[in-house]
Amino acid sequence: MNPVKALEQHGQAVWLDFLARGFVSKGDLKRLIDEDGVKGVTSNPAIFEKAIGSSDEYDAPIARALKSGDRSPTQLFEAVAVEDIQNAADVLRPVYDGFDGNDGFVSLEVSPYLAMDSKGTITEAEQLWKAVDRKNLMIKVPATDACLPAIQHLISKGISVNITLLFAQAVYRQVAEAYLAGLEAYVADGGDPSHVASVASFFVSRIDSVVDKQLDEKIAQANDPSEKERLTALKGKIAIANAKMAYQDYKQLFSGERWERLAAKGAKPQRLLWASTGTKNKDYSDVLYVEELIGPNTVNTVPPATLDAFRDHGKVRDSLEEDVESAQDALDELAKSGISLDQITADLVIDGVKQFADAADKLYGAVAFKRATVMGLELGQQTIAAAGDLEKKVAAATEDWRKTAKIRRLWHKDATVWTGRDEHKWLGWLTSAAKADIADYEDYAARVKGQKFSDAVVLGMGGSSLGPEVLAETFPRKAGFPRLHVLDSTDPAQVRAMEKAIDITRTVFIVSSKSGGTTEPNAMKDYFFARVSEAIGPNKAGHRFIAVTDPGSSLEKAARAQGFARIFHGEPTIGGRYSVLSPFGLVPAATAGIDVRRLITHAQSMVRSCGPDVPPLQNPGVQLGLAMGLAGLEGRDKVTIFASPRIADFGAWAEQLIAESTGKEGKGLIPIDGELLADPAVYGDDRFFIDIKVDGDDVPGHDAKLAALEDAGHPVVRIVMKSIDQLGQEFFRFEMATAVAGAVLGINPFDQPDVEAAKIKTRELTAAFEQTGALPAEEPVVSIKGCELYTDTHNAESLREHGADGTLASWLKAHLGRAGDGDYIALLGYIDRNPGNIDTLQNIRLKLRDAKHLATCAEFGPRFLHSTGQAYKGGPDSGVFLQITADDAQDLPIPGQKASFGVIKAAQARGDFDVLTERGRRALRVHLKGNLKSGLKMLDSAISEALS
Ligand SMILES: O=C(CO)[C@@H](O)[C@H](O)[C@H](O)[C@H](O)COP(=O)(O)O
Ligand SMILES: O=C[C@H](O)COP(=O)(O)O
Numbered sequence: 001m002n003p004v005k006a007l008e009q010h011g012q013a014v015w016l017d018f019l020a021r022g023f024v025s026k027g028d029l030k031r032l033i034d035e036d037g038v039k040g041v042t043s044n045p046a047i048f049e050k051a052i053g054s055s056d057e058y059d060a061p062i063a064r065a066l067k068s069g070d071r072s073p074t075q076l077f078e079a080v081a082v083e084d085i086q087n088a089a090d091v092l093r094p095v096y097d098g099f100d101g102n103d104g105f106v107s108l109e110v111s112p113y114l115a116m117d118s119k120g121t122i123t124e125a126e127q128l129w130k131a132v133d134r135k136n137l138m139i140k141v142p143a144t145d146a147c148l149p150a151i152q153h154l155i156s157k158g159i160s161v162n163i164t165l166l167f168a169q170a171v172y173r174q175v176a177e178a179y180l181a182g183l184e185a186y187v188a189d190g191g192d193p194s195h196v197a198s199v200a201s202f203f204v205s206r207i208d209s210v211v212d213k214q215l216d217e218k219i220a221q222a223n224d225p226s227e228k229e230r231l232t233a234l235k236g237k238i239a240i241a242n243a244k245m246a247y248q249d250y251k252q253l254f255s256g257e258r259w260e261r262l263a264a265k266g267a268k269p270q271r272l273l274w275a276s277t278g279t280k281n282k283d284y285s286d287v288l289y290v291e292e293l294i295g296p297n298t299v300n301t302v303p304p305a306t307l308d309a310f311r312d313h314g315k316v317r318d319s320l321e322e323d324v325e326s327a328q329d330a331l332d333e334l335a336k337s338g339i340s341l342d343q344i345t346a347d348l349v350i351d352g353v354k355q356f357a358d359a360a361d362k363l364y365g366a367v368a369f370k371r372a373t374v375m376g377l378e379l380g381q382q383t384i385a386a387a388g389d390l391e392k393k394v395a396a397a398t399e400d401w402r403k404t405a406k407i408r409r410l411w412h413k414d415a416t417v418w419t420g421r422d423e424h425k426w427l428g429w430l431t432s433a434a435k436a437d438i439a440d441y442e443d444y445a446a447r448v449k450g451q452k453f454s455d456a457v458v459l460g461m462g463g464s465s466l467g468p469e470v471l472a473e474t475f476p477r478k479a480g481f482p483r484l485h486v487l488d489s490t491d492p493a494q495v496r497a498m499e500k501a502i503d504i505t506r507t508v509f510i511v512s513s514k515s516g517g518t519t520e521p522n523a524m525k526d527y528f529f530a531r532v533s534e535a536i537g538p539n540k541a542g543h544r545f546i547a548v549t550d551p552g553s554s555l556e557k558a559a560r561a562q563g564f565a566r567i568f569h570g571e572p573t574i575g576g577r578y579s580v581l582s583p584f585g586l587v588p589a590a591t592a593g594i595d596v597r598r599l600i601t602h603a604q605s606m607v608r609s610c611g612p613d614v615p616p617l618q619n620p621g622v623q624l625g626l627a628m629g630l631a632g633l634e635g636r637d638k639v640t641i642f643a644s645p646r647i648a649d650f651g652a653w654a655e656q657l658i659a660e661s662t663g664k665e666g667k668g669l670i671p672i673d674g675e676l677l678a679d680p681a682v683y684g685d686d687r688f689f690i691d692i693k694v695d696g697d698d699v700p701g702h703d704a705k706l707a708a709l710e711d712a713g714h715p716v717v718r719i720v721m722k723s724i725d726q727l728g729q730e731f732f733r734f735e736m737a738t739a740v741a742g743a744v745l746g747i748n749p750f751d752q753p754d755v756e757a758a759k760i761k762t763r764e765l766t767a768a769f770e771q772t773g774a775l776p777a778e779e780p781v782v783s784i785k786g787c788e789l790y791t792d793t794h795n796a797e798s799l800r801e802h803g804a805d806g807t808l809a810s811w812l813k814a815h816l817g818r819a820g821d822g823d824y825i826a827l828l829g830y831i832d833r834n835p836g837n838i839d840t841l842q843n844i845r846l847k848l849r850d851a852k853h854l855a856t857c858a859e860f861g862p863r864f865l866h867s868t869g870q871a872y873k874g875g876p877d878s879g880v881f882l883q884i885t886a887d888d889a890q891d892l893p894i895p896g897q898k899a900s901f902g903v904i905k906a907a908q909a910r911g912d913f914d915v916l917t918e919r920g921r922r923a924l925r926v927h928l929k930g931n932l933k934s935g936l937k938m939l940d941s942a943i944s945e946a947l948s
Helices: 003-010 021-025 028-036 045-053 059-067 073-098 118-132 148-156 169-188 205-221 225-234 238-253 256-264 304-313 324-336 341-378 388-403 406-411 428-435 438-450 466-474 492-501 519-536 538-544 554-561 583-591 596-609 620-633 650-662 702-711 724-745 753-772 793-801 808-816 835-852 869-874 901-918 932-947
Strands: 012-016 105-109 137-142 161-166 198-203 271-275 298-302 381-385 455-459 483-487 507-512 545-549 566-569 638-643 670-673 687-694 716-721 782-784 787-790 824-829 855-860 879-886 922-928
Touching: 003 012, 003 028, 003 304, 012 028, 012 304, 021 028, 021 073, 028 073, 028 304, 045 073, 045 341, 059 073, 059 341, 073 105, 073 118, 073 341, 105 161, 118 137, 118 148, 137 148, 137 198, 137 341, 148 161, 148 169, 161 169, 161 271, 161 341, 169 198, 169 238, 169 256, 169 341, 198 205, 198 238, 205 225, 205 238, 205 341, 225 324, 238 271, 238 324, 238 341, 298 304, 324 341, 341 596, 381 620, 388 406, 388 620, 406 724, 428 596, 428 724, 438 583, 438 596, 455 466, 455 519, 455 583, 466 483, 466 583, 466 650, 466 724, 483 492, 483 583, 492 519, 492 901, 507 519, 507 538, 507 583, 519 538, 519 545, 519 554, 519 753, 519 901, 538 545, 545 554, 545 583, 554 566, 566 583, 583 596, 596 620, 596 724, 620 650, 620 687, 620 724, 638 650, 650 670, 650 724, 650 869, 670 855, 687 702, 702 716, 716 724, 753 869, 753 901, 787 808, 787 932, 793 808, 793 922, 808 879, 808 922, 808 932, 824 835, 835 855, 835 932, 869 901, 879 901, 879 932, 901 922, 922 932
Parallel strands: 012 298, 105 137, 137 161, 161 198, 198 271, 271 298, 455 483, 455 507, 507 545, 545 566, 638 670, 638 687, 687 716, 824 855, 824 879, 879 922
Antiparallel strands: 381 716, 782 787, 787 922
């Protein structure tokens, strides 16, 4: 007789420790049931990893699942695994029915990531139980301390459970107790226990693998031949002895009064199942862990090779209760040798969880890869060319992140991924896209459309303005909706220019401020509220204003008092620079008629790509973040961003995110936005390049230049978006990457301590103005025709030592001369950010870059104070700052305030400068007098002279 089939006569059921789609669909499982009497199937993460990860038979099902909409790797895995388990359960159903529900089971394991999470295990087990929806299903739960209560709970709800990763007799007793107590609760609740089944999967061969190794060490150390012999005799015996003793416990646990009470109600005993029964040691029989463990009311789940071997040459006998005393003797002998089985079994549980988690990492990585392949260009494509050391460092960090489960910890809001301070309170951005109330935005957009506005203006700073600005500059105007503008300045000319650009009688204003207390949006609101009141009457003005602010802010109060048309609440757990996929970006988007549903749907795809279930290697946000952070640590800290013409403004948003998040405590990354791409010769080895483009948005020569940078050994990241609709994806990719880079740099990427310092200084200066009617007097270090120069004593002395005398060029030469390798030069212009001035600063910065081969920034104040300003003050001390201020041709009063726009801007420039110099940074301020255009021209030629 077929030895496998013969086991049935000894009361043992053989299950198969294997599952794969084709194996079931092509009839192989059915054949084993018919020919060998196989009565069940077990699966585990390693089995699914082999099935899905190492074959292409799941490619089509995954692609099919994606047809009905994007899903996360976990959801995709569950979809195919549930189908597989259902198919296997259906094939086994006749066995289940034939044995009155006592056999014919198929097992599906909960995620090994939940092995220490009782609540998570319960939720997932219940969800899988429901999804598979088959009576002959068992949910597998590991026998960890955390999961014991989950096992009891699940049983008490009538869910059949296979308890896995069981090594120790003592834990086995706890598992049996959980089953009994669970059943008792189920019965007390009126449940019929005859529908509940359970097996306790006692692992065998792994014990021998570890014990034998320790025995070999002892044998090698032993001098006495008889001791060597005694120890050698224990090899290959302990796992079986341990299992035999567990079986003795089983007999006791499932007899007696307590059990009989349950049995009388139809309860089934929880059978012991021998798992890990494939022989690992080639010196042992390949059917050892089957032949020696045959006994009534047990199960042995065997891998296909062991099944084949047993069918071929297995010998069947009642072995389980043979020589039980010798089994106990063997265990006693082992203890005498100083080898602790308790320790070994405890370690094996931890190792087992780790092995399954490793398998799950591979499995989810494979599913994530298949998902990305199917989605193709629907997901923004990212390649990272990081040669040499950086490539190795990224690979090592990727493995470290995987092993230490950092991406899952990040998603679980574990602050120790960063500095362990309050980072967990600032992670609302992870779920902001998922929480977007799309229907409400659509309803709101329809109302905006109905009002036939000509313009919409966002009044906000930094995190409240830069995202909307990218949207405004990227998406073409939508017919029927207002044109979207963003104002983020206190420069009187810029405020006036905005007023001129819009039809004030047909404009809706979006006042955006998370805190509600930021100076600029409040000044801009007061100004435009007065203008609108004049234009359409004070009673109606409020109807033209919308506020986006965090709940309870002072802006909310003012908005209510002024009768704003609507107040949208931000989410307090999201910092400004991470808020674009929350109302701060979505309200302006909806106002402009941008398809919020599409934006969010795309964003969600990147959220899934960067999810907790996507291992670091396949996780684009983690890969980009590791590369940026590690490059920063090796001195390539100038993150130089090129964005293709249709998304040209993206860098302005990304630079706030990167600079404000990472630039602190003397560390960080300095984003370089808007510097035109050039030949390798002009770049130092402090660069990290990111090129982001919309497919087809080609600039002649661009790709060749990028390739040249790569050839010259610079790290180059290339990101290609299929269309501008994918902008939401890129917002999220960069948010995740920045958070990851922050972890690598060892800082808190969610605070901005140095922005606060400048705000405090500014407030002191404006308070002084309000008291005295003037800003505190200040002395220039030198007054030259057309300009005055300011700096602190320390900088002035140093500049004089470097040759600064009576001319502007000499001061500039001395100042710029202080910038060396690894430094960057930043132009900080507190002037109107109009196309002409942008061009001028741009020309100067490129001249500086090309002459000095250093990274350059061209920024406008006060805008940059809410952005890169954090890194300039708090980041690495590698900046050389040239602040440019000017007399305002025409100031602009702010209704209801003593200080005008011009005064606030001047106070902001001085506050910023004071903080820079207080921190010992290299800073010089040029104040241009008279006509700004001529002043800038003069500055430009002085810089040329200084460089010559
Ligand atoms: O736990 C069960 C059955 O309940 C099994 O699927 C169990 O996971 C496997 O037998 C083991 O993981 C296989 O172990 P090994 O052969 O890798 O040592
Ligand atoms: O990035 C944030 C800016 O400092 C503006 O802050 P806010 O939104 O609270 O006004």
